[in-house]
Amino acid sequence: MEGLANEQILDVIGVGIGPFNLGLAALLHKTECRSLFFDKNIRFDWHPGMLLEGTTLQVPFMADVVTMVDPTSPLSFLNYLHEQGRLYHFYFFEKFQIPRTEYNHYCQWVAEQLPQLQFGCKVENIEQTEAGHYRVTVFDYKEEERKTYDAKHVVVGVGTKPYVPEKFHSALGDRVFHSSQYKNKREDALKANSITVIGSGQSAGEIFYDLLSKQPDHDYKLRWFTRSKGFYPMEYSKLGLEHFSPDYTRYFYHLPKERKKKVLNNQALLYKGISASTIADIYDLLYERTVGNQVSNIHLQALTELVSIEDWNNTYHLSLYQHEQEQNKQLESDVIILATGYQPFIPDCVKGMKHRIQWDEDGQFVIQEDYKVKLNTDGQNHLFVQNGELHTHGVGAPDLGLGAFRNAAIVNQLVGKEVYQIYERNVFQQFGM
Structure with missing residues (x-):
């Protein structure tokens, strides 16, 4: 069954309800904008496969969905703590980086207070x-009904998706899987005789540490390979962090297109490394395990790329290549965890808009500085994008700390006036001439 769900034209529809569109809904809550947000999942859940005990956000708690542009909002993390009766607990906790599970619970708390959020609803198509x-x-799974809605503007906030190199797709299954599925598959993985982690980022580090912690109770061989030059920490100096600011976003946006690609390639450690604290935790546990020269059943190796995975009689054969020595190596592993990151993607629902959208030579959206997708025709109604503008706006695109700023810029455009103040100067350094 299909029909127009509401004859009234909405001001905005949000596609996807991750942290960024959740923040947009939260900031719109105090405006008169008529909005609906849709997500195919039955509730808000932020990277559930990596909600491991002891893991934290890599940004301060102020990177909630509202604080950086509206610190007095009742939907702030501090007010969440107040409503939960946990303010004194947090006061004595004395940490800026909060548990990842608590951030997820905070977002669920925000979602419960926003009636315009519609979970269990998949956006199938957008057209003008x-x-x-x-x-x-939109297809509503609960009502098993297809509905259509009209809106002046649409904000696509579907985020990124797990990335696995195509050459490994045929091996994926219960024992070869992406890191995003780790928590769901961990109990079965712990029964294996050997486990191999592939990757160099925070997820790889957290999974390796979790497996290292559980190794004495399960006695598996544990390996970790990365093609990166080393197990290096993410850049986390205070001046380095200023790259995750509106000021740097503005500077990066106005660089020539060819220069942007080179700059991004040289900024990997700003957002792809491992936190220094995770590296320290791993090293400290390795040190403790080898007291008295005990031999650990562990192998770590950088500069080594996974070339292929082959299934031989229910055991996986891995072919590896060490770049500096230019040598190959083969080994066996029962379980392989691919911490190979995430990548932006163009959702299928924009297929009805494909001919109206301007695309760059890499098949990505052409995105304007104010987060509008550039269309072939001018008009007063706009398609915005969230966390899909790394190629145009730089390393801050996926950063939670810039989410509220981007949403404030979008809200001000939707409403047609400055609802939220956006400051021109936010950092000490100057990025350009």
Whole structure:
């Protein structure tokens, strides 16, 4: 069954309800904008496969969905603590980086207070009507019904998706899987005789430490390989962190397109390394395990790329290549965990807009500085994007600390006035001439 769900034209529809569109809904809450947000999942859940005990956000708690532009909002993390009766617990906790599980619970608490959020609803198509509005087709799983909604603007905030190199796709299954599935598959993985972790980022480090902690109770061989030059820490100096600011975003946006690619390639450790504290925890545990020259059943190796995975009689054969020595190595492993990161993607629901959207030579959205997707026709109705502008706006695109700023910029455009103040100067250093 299909029909127009509401004859009234909404001001905005949000596609996807991750932290960024959740923040947009939270900031719109005190405006008169008529909005609906849709997500195919049945509730908010932020990277559930990596909600491991002892893991924290890599940004301060102020990177909640509202504080950086609206610190007095009742939907702030501090007010969440107040409502939960945990302010004194947090006061004595004395840490800026909060547990990842608590951030997830905070976001669920925010979601419960926003009636315009519709979970269990998949956006199937977005197209423009003759009047220039957006017609959004949504399938409601609970009601088993297809509905359409009209809106003046659409904000696509579907985020990124797990990335696995295509050459490993045929091996994926219960014992070869992406790090995003780790928590769900951990109990079965612990029964293996050998486990291999592939990757160099924070997820790889956290999974390796979790497996290292549990190794004495399960007695498996544990290996960790990365093609990176080493197990290096993420850049976390205070001046380095200023790259995750509106000031740097503005500077990066105005660089020539060819220069942007080179700059991003040289900034990997700003957002792809391992936290120094995770590296320290791993080293300290390795040190303790080898007291009295005990031999640990552990292998760590950098500069080594996984070339292939082959299934031989229910055991996986891995082919590896060490770049500096230019040598190959083969080994066996029962379980392989691919911490190979995430990548932006163009959701299928924009297929109805494909001919109206401007694309760059790499098949990505052409995105304007104010987060609008550039269309082939001018108009008053816009398609915005969240966390899909790394190629145009730089390393801050996926950063939680810049989410509220981006949403404030979008809200001000939706409402047509400055609802939230955006400051021109936010850091001490100057990035350009």
